Amino acid sequence: MTYPAASSDRPAAFSGANRVIDLRSDTVTRPSQGMYDAIASAAVGDDVYGDDPTVNALEAKAADLMGKEAAVLFASGTQSNLAAVMAHCGRGEEFIIGTGYHIVTYEAMGTAVLGSVAAYSIPTNDVGEIPLDAIKGAVKLPDPHFPVTRLLSLENTHNGMPLSMDYMAKATAVVREAGLNTHLDGARVMNAAVALGVQPAEVGAYFDTVSVCLSKGLGSPVGSVLVGSADLIAKARRIRKMLGGAMRQAGVIAACGLYALENNIDRLAEDHLHASQLADGLAGLNVDGLDVVACNTNMVFVDLSDALVARLPSALLERGVQISGRSSRIRLVAHLDVSADDVDKVVSAFGDACSA
Ligand SMILES: *Cc1c(COP(=O)(O)O)cnc(C)c1O
Numbered sequence: 001m002t003y004p005a006a007s008s009d010r011p012a013a014f015s016g017a018n019r020v021i022d023l024r025s026d027t028v029t030r031p032s033q034g035m036y037d038a039i040a041s042a043a044v045g046d047d048v049y050g051d052d053p054t055v056n057a058l059e060a061k062a063a064d065l066m067g068k069e070a071a072v073l074f075a076s077g078t079q080s081n082l083a084a085v086m087a088h089c090g091r092g093e094e095f096i097i098g099t100g101y102h103i104v105t106y107e108a109m110g111t112a113v114l115g116s117v118a119a120y121s122i123p124t125n126d127v128g129e130i131p132l133d134a135i136k137g138a139v140k141l142p143d144p145h146f147p148v149t150r151l152l153s154l155e156n157t158h159n160g161m162p163l164s165m166d167y168m169a170k171a172t173a174v175v176r177e178a179g180l181n182t183h184l185d186g187a188r189v190m191n192a193a194v195a196l197g198v199q200p201a202e203v204g205a206y207f208d209t210v211s212v213c214l215s216k217g218l219g220s221p222v223g224s225v226l227v228g229s230a231d232l233i234a235k236a237r238r239i240r241k242m243l244g245g246a247m248r249q250a251g252v253i254a255a256c257g258l259y260a261l262e263n264n265i266d267r268l269a270e271d272h273l274h275a276s277q278l279a280d281g282l283a284g285l286n287v288d289g290l291d292v293v294a295c296n297t298n299m300v301f302v303d304l305s306d307a308l309v310a311r312l313p314s315a316l317l318e319r320g321v322q323i324s325g326r327s328s329r330i331r332l333v334a335h336l337d338v339s340a341d342d343v344d345k346v347v348s349a350f351g352d353a354c355s356a
Contacts, residue, residue: 026335044251054251067201070233097150128253160296162192212291281347315353
């Protein structure tokens with residue numbers, strides 16, 4: 001089978017003169033040639049019958065990486081998080097979460113709508129942590145006035161910031177004492193592990209379940225995996241069916257995820273390096289109205305003046321660089337399809353666009 005010829009591991013369709021360097025998110029990556037080859041040679045079967053060897057291999061690999069008994073493949077991180085919260089919490093029960101964490105901000109509040117589970121959200125500090133005393137204070141006493149608090153849900157990385165091992169240890173210990181379970185929205189947990197210099201399983205050890213996105217920095221086109229104990233994953237698998245998320249020959253997707261877990265974890269360090277090169281380059285332009293405010297793992301945050309907000313996105317696009325537009329704080333994300341050369345091009349495009 002042939003695919004767009006590539007000089008390296010990049011399909012040719014995504015290189016060349018008209019190529020746009022897309023910094024909106026690490027979700028914009030396209031499958032590499034190696035990933036396409038993995039799809040082409042994937043053995044498949046009906047995963048609802050448990051017959052897809054590639055899905056089974058991906059789930060086993062993800063569980064092993066995160067130090068858990070079992071895993072289940074989902075179509076998205078949203079679905080994986082929802083199934084996890086529903087596996088931990090019953091109707092009318094609640095979970096503790098940080099205000100601004102993805103589950104309560106960007107997932108259409110599915111936990112309330114579909115799970116009848118209440119989110120008790122607590123403002124996070126400037127490194128993305130829910131303060132320990134606030135967590136402790138949020139666990140309800142056994143009293144008919146209150147919902148039953150079942151779960152603490154953390155997010156790592158949050159806005160690219162890795163939660164420290166020390167914080168995860170303390171926060172999960174606080175709630176475990178009170179009999180709660182713990183979930184990690186680890187959409188970018190591999191970025192966190194790489195940045196913290198630990199094995200993914202060392203992060204996984206703090207949590208009963210972890211949701212890991214394959215389609216962010218890891219470069220898969222689709223998919224997330226939820227890992228945990230055999231019991232919790234069996235519950236999540238039933239909920240996935242209920243949500244309409246059980247898939248048939250899902251090996252074509254799992255092949256990408258497996259390829260990503262085998263090839264694209266350690267290289268996240270390059271994305272982190274590229275993000276810091278980008279942050280340094282932009283700061284070095286010394287443009288009025290453009291302030292680099294943070295660089296966290298693969299993300300750079302930049303504050304723009306009103307004048308720049310209005311014209312920068314289109315001026316950059318004319319120069320082959322795409323950013324998320326129309327906000328005074330922009331997020332620029334490094335990923336698999338952004339090279340060190342691209343970072344240089346982006347910095348000069350910003351320089352040109354700002355002075356034009
Ligand atoms: C992307 C993301 C998710 C899941 O998003 P999907 O688009 O549904 O895969 C969950 N949590 C965080 C922190 C994310 O960044």
